[in-house]
Amino acid sequence: xxxxxxxxxxxxxxxxxxxxxxxxxxxxxxxxxxxxxxxxxxxxxxxxxxxxxxxxxxxxxxxxxxxxxxxxxxxxxxxxxxxxxxxxxxxxxxxxxxxxxxxxxxxxxxxxxxxxxxxxxxxxxxxxxxxxxxxxxxxxxxxxxxxxxxxxxxxxxxxxxxxxxxxxxxxxxxxxxxxxxxxxxxxxxxxxxxxxxxxxxxxxxxxxxxxxxxxxxxxxxxxxxxxxxxxxxxxxxxxxxxxxxxxxxxxxxxxxxxxxxxxxxxxxxxxxxxxxxxxxxxxxxxxxxxxxxxxxxxxx
Amino acid sequence: xxxxxxxxxxxxxxxxxxxxxxxxxxxxxxxxxxxxxxxxxxxxxxxxxxxxxxxxxxxxxxxxxxxxxxxxxxxxxxxxxxxxxxxxxxxxxxxxxxxxxxxxxxxxxxxxxxxxxxxxxxxxxxxxxxxxxxxxxxxxxxxxxxxxxxxxxxxxxxxxxxxxxxxxxxxxxxxxxxxxxxxxxxxxxxxxxxxxxxxxxxxxxxxxxxxxxxxxxxxxxxxxxxxxxxxxxxxxxxxxxxxxxxxxxxxxxxxxxxxxxxxxxxxxxxxxxxxxxxxxxxxxxxxxxxxxxxxxxxxxxxxxxx
Ligand SMILES: Nc1ncnc2c1ncn2[C@@H]1O[C@H](COP(=O)(O)OP(=O)(O)OP(=O)(O)O)[C@@H](O)[C@H]1O
Ligand SMILES: [Mg+2]
Numbered sequence: 001x002x003x004x005x006x007x008x009x010x011x012x013x014x015x016x017x018x019x020x021x022x023x024x025x026x027x028x029x030x031x032x033x034x035x036x037x038x039x040x041x042x043x044x045x046x047x048x049x050x051x052x053x054x055x056x057x058x059x060x061x062x063x064x065x066x067x068x069x070x071x072x073x074x075x076x077x078x079x080x081x082x083x084x085x086x087x088x089x090x091x092x093x094x095x096x097x098x099x100x101x102x103x104x105x106x107x108x109x110x111x112x113x114x115x116x117x118x119x120x121x122x123x124x125x126x127x128x129x130x131x132x133x134x135x136x137x138x139x140x141x142x143x144x145x146x147x148x149x150x151x152x153x154x155x156x157x158x159x160x161x162x163x164x165x166x167x168x169x170x171x172x173x174x175x176x177x178x179x180x181x182x183x184x185x186x187x188x189x190x191x192x193x194x195x196x197x198x199x200x201x202x203x204x205x206x207x208x209x210x211x212x213x214x215x216x217x218x219x220x221x222x223x224x225x226x227x228x229x230x231x232x233x234x235x236x237x238x239x240x241x242x243x244x245x246x247x248x249x250x251x252x253x254x255x256x257x258x259x260x261x262x263x264x265x266x267x268x269x270x271x272x273x274x275x276x277x278x279x280x281x282x283x284x285x286x287x288x289x290x291x292x293x294x295x296x297x298x299x300x
Numbered sequence: 301x302x303x304x305x306x307x308x309x310x311x312x313x314x315x316x317x318x319x320x321x322x323x324x325x326x327x328x329x330x331x332x333x334x335x336x337x338x339x340x341x342x343x344x345x346x347x348x349x350x351x352x353x354x355x356x357x358x359x360x361x362x363x364x365x366x367x368x369x370x371x372x373x374x375x376x377x378x379x380x381x382x383x384x385x386x387x388x389x390x391x392x393x394x395x396x397x398x399x400x401x402x403x404x405x406x407x408x409x410x411x412x413x414x415x416x417x418x419x420x421x422x423x424x425x426x427x428x429x430x431x432x433x434x435x436x437x438x439x440x441x442x443x444x445x446x447x448x449x450x451x452x453x454x455x456x457x458x459x460x461x462x463x464x465x466x467x468x469x470x471x472x473x474x475x476x477x478x479x480x481x482x483x484x485x486x487x488x489x490x491x492x493x494x495x496x497x498x499x500x501x502x503x504x505x506x507x508x509x510x511x512x513x514x515x516x517x518x519x520x521x522x523x524x525x526x527x528x529x530x531x532x533x534x535x536x537x538x539x540x541x542x543x544x545x546x547x548x549x550x551x552x553x554x555x556x557x558x559x560x561x562x563x564x565x566x567x568x569x570x571x572x573x574x575x576x577x578x579x580x581x582x583x584x585x586x587x588x589x590x591x592x593x594x595x596x597x598x599x600x601x602x603x604x605x606x
Contacts (some may be wrong), residue, residue, distance in 0.1 A: 014393065079387070085380070086402055087377040
């Protein structure tokens, strides 16, 4: 526990000294905030909470990016093995990855909130408790996803390729950039199987409709399951050594984690109201016609 | 005598088709500096990293401080310190931060500031790891390996790739540790290092210990031969020199002929006669006591470093 906290502090310091981290985790979401809110919500204050939900979701989902690259670099350069000869366990290494990410993402999220309220005149704060819940579960899920990616790839290049693919999927299939109700129906159906969608619609619900935590049960459950699965997997797949190979058992486990998402998606398809809720929230911004938001460019 | 602090018995390890260790055995007593001397690929790192708990052995018995590194509990890592052959620290970590961070992982710890001072890193305490020179990185690695006052210290090629002056600095540090009676397992492919620093040496080749003992004992094994180093005005073939009286072996490198002789006076007489007869001359001649290099050459027919 104490080791995890020491590592968390050191890794936060390292992150703040890393220009790429500062840019992608702090500056980039802010650029996005100004772009989205400035372009699509300037003449339509009612659209601000909806757009803010997207920006927050993107900030949270970005967690996996820097973390996966950092961990792969640490492993490939033999940095992890130096920790391994010291009394540092995988638990401390993983916990510090998530904790440092969490602590550094919270200020970014708060700044986005304050800017939305002060600069873009968002009329209310939304359900802050719900926001906090979703963001916490979201960061754990996406940070742990970053750790999983780091474990299944063998070089930073490989990591970047996988990151690009996932990043695009999260941005374009979850409703984070193009609102879900505007997407073709088959993508909307597919989106129900992605944890990212639950994060985005959950945030829309608490910010736009200001619903209570009880009413985003499906979203909370989906993200809690994702977080638990991702944590479990990252711990199972973790490897210290560049030469270590991901074993068949670990690969089977990774494949098996699809099952809960399949079940979740199926349940949501049959009984859930996620898509209709997404539509209701979307309609709040259609008091005026809006253009399609510009496609979002992924970091390299 | 108490039980050895490190025990290695019939250790084996393979990587795919490569049999890296083929039954390595040795023991290290508390307070001893023990060297594993061998060429590239001999299996030194494999052995040491099994003892550190970083790699899994295929077979054999190992014990460090009475604990099994293959199933290391939390106690094991508290007891050892290590300088690894291939490792690094995050680029943007400062020297002092690295030492304090590692110190905080241990129950028994030394004052980071004192360590930095001792290793001449005081002025570099706020420097990023990526801005250190090779020698400074190595001194930092040594400082970090000592933060927990380890009972056993593993140094895997602590001077590889460093220039001679920096290497001597590291020797001084290791000699100081030796005076403090620290148990050290050191690997190297420098003869000089093994002879100078180690109480006992195991010569490792192709995954086997081919000889072990004190440097003096090992050299006595080749006491039968004396090394004569020659420079000649004109080149001769190794084969011609091997024909001379009392010569056991001869090889040339960089214009120096190293002749191993069992009877030095006879060899020299016949050498001079031979050179006269062929219109050649001696430019220099040195008679050297045998070194561990000669021992290795005698045992394997190869030189330690090509
Ligand atoms: N992770 C690995 N995967 C595959 N082969 C390996 C691995 N590590 C070592 N080997 C092989 O095992 C043999 C012994 O290697 P080892 O690193 O133990 O030797 P060494 O004595 O430390 O050599 P050096 O002086 O070059 O450090 C070599 O043939 C090497 O190629
Ligand atoms: Mg080695």
